[in-house]
Structure formats: structure tokens, C-alpha cells
Amino acid sequence: MPDKRLIRWVVAVPMALLALATIYPLVFTANVALKARRDYVLDRFSPTTSLQWDNIVTAWTSVGMARYFANSLVVVTISVVLLLLLGSMAGFALSRLRFRGSKALFLGCLAALFIPFQVIMVPLARVMADSGLIDTYPGLVLAYVAQFLPFTIFLMTSYYKTIPAEIVDAARIDGNTTYGVYRRIMLPMGTPALLSVGILNTLFCWNDVLISLLMMPSANHRTLMVGVTSLRGQYSDNIPTFASGVLIAAVPMLMIYLFLQRQIADGVTAGSTKG
Amino acid sequence: MRSERLAPYVLVAPALLIIVALRLWPLLLGVNFSFTGDGERNGTMVGLDNYLEMFQDATFQSALRNVGLLVLLLPVAVAIPGLLATFIYLRVPGHRVFRSVYFFPAVLSPVIVGAIFNLMLAFDGPLNTVLATIGLGPVDWLGDPGVAMFAVVGVHVWATFGMALVVFLAGFATLDSALLDAARMDGASLPQTIRHVIIPGLTRTIQFVFVTTMIGMLTSMFGLLYVMTSGGPEGSTYLPEYYVWIQQGQMNRPALASAASTVLFLIMLVVGLLQISVLRRAGRED
Numbered sequence: 001m002p003d004k005r006l007i008r009w010v011v012a013v014p015m016a017l018l019a020l021a022t023i024y025p026l027v028f029t030a031n032v033a034l035k036a037r038r039d040y041v042l043d044r045f046s047p048t049t050s051l052q053w054d055n056i057v058t059a060w061t062s063v064g065m066a067r068y069f070a071n072s073l074v075v076v077t078i079s080v081v082l083l084l085l086l087g088s089m090a091g092f093a094l095s096r097l098r099f100r101g102s103k104a105l106f107l108g109c110l111a112a113l114f115i116p117f118q119v120i121m122v123p124l125a126r127v128m129a130d131s132g133l134i135d136t137y138p139g140l141v142l143a144y145v146a147q148f149l150p151f152t153i154f155l156m157t158s159y160y161k162t163i164p165a166e167i168v169d170a171a172r173i174d175g176n177t178t179y180g181v182y183r184r185i186m187l188p189m190g191t192p193a194l195l196s197v198g199i200l201n202t203l204f205c206w207n208d209v210l211i212s213l214l215m216m217p218s219a220n221h222r223t224l225m226v227g228v229t230s231l232r233g234q235y236s237d238n239i240p241t242f243a244s245g246v247l248i249a250a251v252p253m254l255m256i257y258l259f260l261q262r263q264i265a266d267g268v269t270a271g272s273t274k275g
Numbered sequence: 276m277r278s279e280r281l282a283p284y285v286l287v288a289p290a291l292l293i294i295v296a297l298r299l300w301p302l303l304l305g306v307n308f309s310f311t312g313d314g315e316r317n318g319t320m321v322g323l324d325n326y327l328e329m330f331q332d333a334t335f336q337s338a339l340r341n342v343g344l345l346v347l348l349l350p351v352a353v354a355i356p357g358l359l360a361t362f363i364y365l366r367v368p369g370h371r372v373f374r375s376v377y378f379f380p381a382v383l384s385p386v387i388v389g390a391i392f393n394l395m396l397a398f399d400g401p402l403n404t405v406l407a408t409i410g411l412g413p414v415d416w417l418g419d420p421g422v423a424m425f426a427v428v429g430v431h432v433w434a435t436f437g438m439a440l441v442v443f444l445a446g447f448a449t450l451d452s453a454l455l456d457a458a459r460m461d462g463a464s465l466p467q468t469i470r471h472v473i474i475p476g477l478t479r480t481i482q483f484v485f486v487t488t489m490i491g492m493l494t495s496m497f498g499l500l501y502v503m504t505s506g507g508p509e510g511s512t513y514l515p516e517y518y519v520w521i522q523q524g525q526m527n528r529p530a531l532a533s534a535a536s537t538v539l540f541l542i543m544l545v546v547g548l549l550q551i552s553v554l555r556r557a558g559r560e561d
């Protein structure tokens with residue numbers, strides 16, 4: 001049927017335009033980031049003729065992006081490792097061990113999943129301030145872990161439920177304690193889920209701005225995203241440097257997108273089909 | 276074996292402690308907090324004073340109006356990824372490329388998206404230049420109180436429709452392809468196929484996307500608002516979450532902010548309960 005095929009092509013054209021509209025903003029920003037300031041003022045659209053890596057260097061060194069980048073890297077790495085550790089421990093217990101109160105615990109976790117950060121941020125700031133954790137790295141790590149732990153536990157629990165009980169039983173017969181089962185069976189077998197959930201948590205923590213703004217008032221404690229928000233004020237008359245800073249902050253997640261797109265999609269859909 | 280009996284509790288204890296201390300306890304604390312005063316009246320019970328003050332505050336009214344606007348725009352925000360997923364599922368030419376390109380903004384932080392669109396939506400920026408070539412505009416996207424909120428929501432949809440698209444495609448994977456083949460045999464048109472085969476088959480997925488999109492609109496636009504408009508112009512782009520931040524972080528009114536948090540929590544609760552009731556109804560139909 002030729003007209004059916006025609007319809008497909010007719011649909012494909014707006015879809016291609018939309019794809020263009022999806023990519024163009026980033027291409028535009030990357031192009032601006034590499035333009036000389038004078039060229040930008042004259043013509044912001046034309047492809048840059050001279051690659052001005054200086055802009056990137058300026059953003060990296062003199063604006064403090066290097067410092068913010070390091071802050072983010074440390075905080076996000078520790079947060080994600082803790083999330084995976086605590087989430088898999090709790091997920092194992094909730095999915096494969098029988099104990100009093102396990103049902104109530106799982107429901108409590110689900111309930112916590114539906115409490116947005118904005119709802120608890122004022123009292124949380126007070127709790128953190130009272131315990132001396134505000135404006136400290138451990139405080140920010142704790143805030144991230146608390147925020148994303150319910151989601152992590154939920155996904156790990158549903159994944160561990162798909163591991164056959166026979167495997168766990170067999171490991172016990174071989175003389176493993178509960179901790180041995182966790183270390184030798186659940187951790188290795190949970191790798192695909194840990195990878196998906198780990199990447200998603202990395203995205204959430206790296207991209208966060210609100211929690212970091214609330215927890216880290218000092219300028220030298222800023223994470224990268226808060227650093228980006230401060231760029232605009234400093235470089236409002238130097239858009240290429242501003243764009244360079246934005247680009248630096250976007251690159252790590254673009255890498256994750258390029259190489260680990262599948263795992264992100266798996267994590268997102270696991271949440272939807274089990275929910 | 277005592278240690279074996281205790282093992283499950285040892286495994287859940289750290290997670291439990293963190294969730295209770297840093298999520299559930301603050302929730303109770305915050306609700307209680309919203310009935311106390313700020314500044315000189317710090318710590319004393321003031322009844323509903325914060326709530327009364329808040330509902331008379333023009334910026335909070337603007338925030339609530341914008342929540343209403345989000346509810347109105349919700350069907351559009353769900354239909355766009357739904358329709359695109361349908362076309363990708365039906366394998367339009369280039370569907371693989373589209374699928375992965377559409378997903379890409381979803382990995383970017385709202386802060387980065389906001390910063391990029393500050394450039395794109397500038398008065399002399401790319402979008403107005405494109406519009407000028409077809410004889411339209413220029414529009415003051417972020418400076419016109421009647422336009423700014425639509426611009427921000429549009430950017431939010433640009434940044435998040437890829438996530439919903441992936442969820443829709445996962446739903447399509449569970450769809451019975453025999454039904455689609457039958458529809459094709461019977462000569463059903465595309466709109467007919469969507470209406471009679473795809474929508475009924477994807478009820479659960481559609482509901483899930485509705486709820487997650489609504490939650491996303493209510494709780495993850497802070498970064499965009501913070502970077503793009505700071506709630507302006509004329510308070511036209513306030514949302515409850517931004518109001519909470521301003522009262523807590525800028526105005527030093529934590530108790531008033533807690534009242535706004537409580538209202539946001541009630542809104543979220545209504546969304547959650549609607550989801551449960553809709554799911555129940557769908558469950559009975561199955």
C-alpha cells in the first residue's frame with residue numbers, strides 16, 4: 001500500500017524536525033563556547049572559525065569550576081556507593097528474609113518514596129543544623145542518601161525477588177551465614193540492577209541543585225550545578241565563557257548518555273513496570 | 276544462632292535509621308512547625324496564622340494558579356511522548372535514531388537546561404531569529420508575565436519527554452502484537468488503531484505517565500525557575516516549591532515556608548490518592 005508508506009514519511013518529517021530541536025540547543029551552546037567574544041557579539045549563529053579553547057580554560061580555572069567539579073565528584077561518588085550498599089542490604093532482607101515487621105518496613109519505604117524533598121526541606125535544614133552537619137560534606141552525602149534511598153531499596157527489592165529462592169537455599173546448605181549469602185550471592189547476582197540504579201542515582205545526585213543549595217551555603221563548598229547558577233551573574237557580559245562553564249558541567253552526563261543509555265532506560269522502566 | 280536471628284535487622288537498620296530520621300521525622304516536624312511563628316514569635320503556637328498570611332500573599336496565589344495551569348497542560352505533556360512513542364513503535368523511518376535522540380535531554384540537569392535556554396530564548400536569541408524568518412515575533416519569552424510560565428513549562432517538557440517516551444515504549448513492548456495485526460487486516464486507520472487498540476492496551480502505562488509527569492512538574496522544576504526566571508516577571512512563574520525556597524532561604528521565614536510545604540504535600544497526596552483510585556478502577560475492569 002503506497003499511501004500507508006507515504007503517511008509514515010509524512011510523520012517522519014516533523015519527528016526529524018523535533019529531533020533537530022532536541023539537539024540544536026546543545027550544539028548552539030557548544031558553538032558559542034568555542035567562539036571569541038568579539039565573534040559572538042558580531043554573529044552568534046555562524047559556526048566558529050577559530051576554536052577558542054581559552055574560554056573553556058578560563059571557565060575551568062578562574063571561575064572555580066575545577067573546585068566545584070571536584071566537590072561534586074567526591075560527594076556524588078560517596079553518596080552513590082552508600083546508596084548501593086545500604087539499598088542492596090535492605091533490599092536483600094526485604095525480599096528474601098522473613099522477619100517480624102518486614103511488611104511494615106517495605107510499606108514505610110514506599111511511603112517515604114512519595115515525600116518530595118520540598119516538603120521536608122525546612123525541617124531537614126533545621127535537623128542538619130542542630131546536628132552540626134549543615135555546610136559539611138558528610139551532611140550533603142547524608143541528605144542525598146536519605147533522598148534517594150527509598151527508591152533504591154524499592155528497585156533492589158523487586159530485582160532480588162526475581163532471583164530464585166533455591167539459589168539462596170542452596171547457599172545456606174553450603175554453610176553460608178546470612179551475611180555470606182549477601183556477599184557471595186546477592187551482591188554478585190544483583191550487578192545488573194546495581195548498575196542501573198547506580199547510574200540513575202549518579203544522574204540524580206550530579207544534577208541536583210536544590211538539596212545542594214540548602215545544605216551548602218559556603219561558596220567553596222558549592223557543587224558543580226550550584227556553580228553553574230552562579231556563572232550567569234559573574235559572566236553576564238561574556239557569554240562564551242558562560243557557555244563554556246555550562247558545557248563543562250554537561251559533559252559527564254553526556255558521556256553517561258552516550259555509553260550507558262540502555263542502563264538508564266532499564267532503570268526508568270523497572271520503576272514503571274513494577275510500580 | 277543469635278547472630279543469624281538478628282541478621283535481617285542488622286541489614287535493614289542503617290537504611291531504616293536514615294529514612295526515619297531524615298525523611299519521616301522531618302515531615303512530622305514540618306507540619307508541627309507550620310503552626311508556629313517566625314522571628315519574634317519563634318517557637319510559639321500561632322494556629323493558622325501562617326496559612327492565612329500565605330493565602331493572602333499574591334506570590335503564593337500566583338503559585339497556586341500555576342499549579343492549576345500545570346494540571347491543564349498535563350494532558351499535552353503526556354500526549355506528546357505518547358504520540359511519539361506510537362510512531363516509533365510503528366517504525367516510522369529513522370525510529371531508532373529518534374528514540375535515542377529524544378532521550379538525550381533527560382540526562383541534563385534542569386540547571387544546565389535552564390542555562391542553555393536562557394541563551395535560546397533571549398530576546399535576540401535563536402528562537403526569535405527563527406520566528407522572524409517566518410514573519411513572527413519577536414516574543415519576550417522570559418520577560419512577559421503572560422508568556423514566561425508557558426515558556427518554562429515548554430522547556431520542562433523539552434527536557435523530560437524522553438523519560439516518558441521510554442516508559443511508553445516499555446508499555447508497548449507488553450502490547451499484544453496480534454491485536455495490532457488484526458487491526459491492520461481489518462483496514463483500521465491510524466487514529467482508529469490508536470483509539471481502539473493502543474489506548475485500551477496501555478491503560479496502566481498511561482496512568483503511570485500521568486502521575487509521574489504531574490509529580491515531575493510539581494517537584495522538579497525548581498532548577499529551571501531558579502536559573503531562568505527567579506519566579507518573575509511580576510511573580511508570574513512561582514510554583515509552591517519555589518515559594519518554599521524563597522521563604523526559607525531568602526526571607527528567613529521557615530515557619531511560613533513549612534506551611535507552604537504542608538500545602539504542597541497535600542497537593543501531592545491528592546495526586547497520589549487519585550492514582551490509587553484510578554488504578555483500583557482499572558483493576559476491576561481487567
